[in-house]
Amino acid sequence: xxxxxxxxxxxxxxxxxxxxxxxxxxxxxxxxxxxxxxxxxxxxxxxxxxxxxxxxxxxxxxxxxxxxxxxxxxxxxxxxxxxxxxxxxxxxxxxxxxxxxxxxxxxxxxxxxxxx
Amino acid sequence: xxxxxxxxxxxxxxxxxxxxxxxxxxxxxxxxxxxxxxxxxxxxxxxxxxxxxxxxxxxxxxxxxxxxxxxxxxxxxxxxxxxxxxxxxxxxxxxxxxxxxxxxxxxxxxxxx
Numbered sequence: 220x221x222x223x224x225x226x227x228x229x230x231x232x233x234x235x236x237x238x239x240x241x242x243x244x245x246x247x248x249x250x251x252x253x254x255x256x257x258x259x260x261x262x263x264x265x266x267x268x269x270x271x272x273x274x275x276x277x278x279x280x281x282x283x284x285x286x287x288x289x290x291x292x293x294x295x296x297x298x299x300x301x302x303x304x305x306x307x308x309x310x311x312x313x314x315x316x317x318x319x320x321x322x323x324x325x326x327x328x329x330x331x332x333x334x335x
Numbered sequence: 336x337x338x339x340x341x342x343x344x345x346x347x348x349x350x351x352x353x354x355x356x357x358x359x360x361x362x363x364x365x366x367x368x369x370x371x372x373x374x375x376x377x378x379x380x381x382x383x384x385x386x387x388x389x390x391x392x393x394x395x396x397x398x399x400x401x402x403x404x405x406x407x408x409x410x411x412x413x414x415x416x417x418x419x420x421x422x423x424x425x426x427x428x429x430x431x432x433x434x435x436x437x438x439x440x441x442x443x444x445x446x447x448x
Contacts, residue, residue: 252436259344261425261440269434277435309379313436317367317429318386324369324427324436326379 221246225310225327232334238297240330242310249315251293252324253277253285255306262309268293269315300334307331337362337428339439347445348416356411356442358426368409369427370400379425385409396420421446
């Protein structure tokens with residue numbers, strides 16, 4: 220079974236703290252994604268990585284950065300946490316080529332982050 | 336840039352009734368299209384995917400979706416809804432030079448007994 224593991228299910232941080240969310244996949248996937256999920260807004264792409272050390276901004280990258288030093292690990296960093304970053308954060312991974320029947324994005328269970 | 340629109344935020348159907356959830360996409364080339372489901376407190380699960388060929392795609396749990404290029408749509412259907420289908424449904428599009436996977440805002444399905 221494909222596994223995408225996020226380091227924490229629940230996290231409470233203070234405003235201004237630097238926050239690290241970790242995601243690890245075990246399927247040798249090229250693509251990794253970070254989304255945040257908010258009621259009524261769906262899943263919004265924060266950052267995307269298609270290879271080690273390669274990244275692209277998604278739709279809402281402001282206030283976030285990412286790191287992918289190894290293929291299996293993709294970290295999301297909140298440089299200075301703010302209350303408007305309170306959300307559910309979802310990590311996903313997939314193979315690089317979408318035009319294959321078996322290529323799909325696999326999701327972790329999510330990290331619910333509260334910034335107080 | 337690619338985008339996805341799910342015009343219905345919330346839908347309620349009676350158990351046993353048919354279901355259609357709408358999805359429209361914006362993308363320059365042939366897209367790869369997906370429907371995911373998220374049950375309460377659960378992770379996202381792939382229902383089905385269109386990537387080429389037959390425009391009517393069969394998925395898990397009795398769902399199907401039809402790709403209509405002329406309408407830029409990929410609507411999800413089920414002939415008879417079960418109470419366990421109550422969940423949030425997300426349409427997504429991928430592809431192009433960036434290879435990003437972009438989701439819509441979701442449709443929350445409620446099933447009445």
